Amino acid sequence: MKNADKYTRQFFEAPKTKMKWTEKSYIDKAPQWCSVDLRDGNQALITPMSLEEKLEFYKMLIKIGFKEIEIGFPAASETEYEFCRTLIENDMIPDDVSIQVLTQSREHIIAKTFEALKGAKNAIIHLYNSTSVAQREQVFKKSKEEITEIAVSGAKLCMEYREKTEGNFRFEYSPESFTGTEPEYALEICNAVLDVWKPKADDKVIINLPVTVSHSMPHVYANQVEYMCENLKYRENVIVSLHPHNDRGCAIADTEMGLLAGADRVEGTLFGNGERTGNVDIITLALNMFSQGVDPGLDFSNIPEITEVYENVTRMRVYERQPYSGQLVFAAFSGSHQDAIAKGMKWRENKGCDMWNVPYLPIDPSDVGRTYETDVIRINSQSGKGGIGYLMETKFGMNIPVKMREEFGYKVKNISDHAHKELLPGDVFRIFTEEYVNISTPVTIKEIHYVQGDGIEANITLEYNGKKASITNNGNGRLDAVSNALKSYLGLKYTIETYTEHALESSSASKAVSYVGIKNEDGSLSWGTGIDTDIIMSSAKALVSAVNKSMKESRA
Structure with a gap:
């Protein structure tokens, strides 16, 4: 392709780490999960969810088992503010669940955020400001020191407003565009915020490391995460969180490697909805763990129901090949x-x-x-x-x-080939029935009576091409006797190649099904199936069905 030379690597390698995460081959416990469907996912929709739709989605997230749910940016829109107040005033937040809201590091926005959260039993205030080289130089035109001051001042304001606002509040900080930030500076600004908040065992702080835009291969992100985990202040009281986006299609790998590298928490969305190519898909992450024998702590036992709600309220569609969730991911056509x-x-x-x-x-x-x-x-x-x-x-x-x-x-x-379409189970059963079951032309058996002697005598009343006839013949068993009678009357030459039978249902009123394959004089096989409440009659019907097919095929 042309123009490749205008691109360069926009990520920064972490200072040398021991890469201890490479010694692990699987995730052995579930992280803390935070759904950001109602904020990050919602802001990426063509038509954002209404209050009623957000409430429906929120209830589903609670049912799935999320204990942390980012519900929006209450200072940014009236709907977001009203949604936050609705949850609090209607006591819709379970005691073990925390709602999370996003805020920029600006006093009027922080003030509005705390106003929206007044009276919340458990809430996380998610403070962020962008720290990448591109954002610092092109958007804010500020130095590192000035960017750090934005974060620190916001952290101080959060502390002030917490003191004067009714409710129970925890803090989270994100150096937005972390993956485009020099790791040493990301560490510096996070530690500056931590020095303001001074996390304790009963007041832990979340440091979120977002892949706001994915720039690197997953192992580079893992090294960045490990570097932060090993060098953050107050580490025992800091919850390291991941928030990967999927620009390079690596969000799942970024997250899994980030967890191996020491992270404790994941922010993501159901089905990976989000800006551009989306957020990390929590369903895929959780079921990846589930497939390795690890309980993810979230209930995805009814994916069809979750998909239906998601598609209704977001107006998005789950791709048929979406891992675990898509309609066709378990389908085998081959x-x-x-x-x-x-x-x-x-x-x-x-x-x-x-x-x-x-x-x-x-x-x-x-x-x-x-x-x-x-x-x-x-x-x-x-x-x-x-x-x-x-x-x-x-x-x-x-x-x-x-x-x-x-x-x-x-x-x-x-x-299927000629129709150029998939056949549903009902279609397949109909084809089987039409082709093989109780075929009654040109021969129809009306009645059979058996007489036990040296062998078995079958007295058969049948109809052949519209004419009734009564025939009798012997055999070493009932089916053999019926077969001999048919062969002599119809002038056919065949042998019974296969005969099997079984109950079609397990109830007392079950029917019997029999399968008969006859080998014709030319070596070809003709098959018939008989279904009847009487096992002996079902076997006779199967034989007649095979004979009828043989005669039709010989005339074709």
Whole structure:
């Protein structure tokens, strides 16, 4: 591409650290979570949420289990202010939940912020000012010392207003554009703020290290975080927080490596909504931990419901391939994938396995509110017999014989291919029924009576091409006797290649299903399925269905 030479690296390497985070291979405990959907996520919407929509979203966040929720910038708009007051005055904040609000380091904004928070049981005042080289030089045109003074003066004002405002307040400071700031200066300004607030064990302070704009690979951010964690004053009383944005598509990696590097807390949004490419996706982060056996402390067991609320109130859409959350992330269209999943699920069932390890499925879809029948095995022209058979078994209770499954699989794929669309489970079942079940033309059996002797005698009343007939023949079993009668009357030559049966339901009023495959004189197989309340009649119907298909296919 042209113009690459006009770009340069805008990040600063941290002073040499021991990179202790590289010695860890996984996150072994959940961080403190803070949802910023109602502030950072909301300000990124084309149409910001109304008061009613924010309340609906807030209630969902509480239900999920968030203990810290950034609700807005109350000094910036009337809706934000009113939302804050509504939560406080209507006692909508649980005792174990803190609301968080954002404020710039300016006295009239800080004053308005504390006014909005009056009477709050637990609230976090999130103070910020931008510290990057680009912001200092181009926007504020101020020196480091002047930028530090902005932060320190804001910190002092927060202390003053806390003393004279009813409520319980904690503090958070963000050197906004941290990743474009020299780490030594970021440390200097954060320590200057900490010297004002003097955190204690019962009054801890949050230092938030935002990836306001992502400039580097994730390991660079991890080194910056480790440097801050090891050099911040009052570290035992400081909660180090991360707030990554996703400009380079690295927000998840930035956060996970930042947690390995010593951070304690994460700010993010559901589904990663936010300015530009968005914030870090808390659902993905949490379920990454969940997939490694770590309880994230948030309840994402009903992703479809969460998605529905999110899409309704934000007017955003969750991408179909969004990790864990997208409609298609557990879907297997590929025949080989479907076969592996089906065999993996059967293996788990047979082994009574407690631990999850199914091919192509990093977590159990049912743990996040998905179903195997509609979300995992999806049928189109790429599907295979294994997936189609698994769908028929799990959704409709039909355990189709392997060879029949192969033939049926090709029929379904061909129909999907010609229609250029996915087939829903109901479509697949309809195709199976129309192709194989209780086929009654040109031969229909009206009645069968059996007589026990040296073998079995079958007395059959049937209708063939509209004409009734009664026929009798013997066999070494009921199905064999019916088969011999049909062959002699119709002049057919075939052998019964496959016969299986099972109950279709587990109730006392269950039906029986039988599958019969006959090998024709030319070596081809014809399949039929019979369903009836009587197992003997279902087997006869399956045989007649196979015979009818054989005659139709021979005429085609």
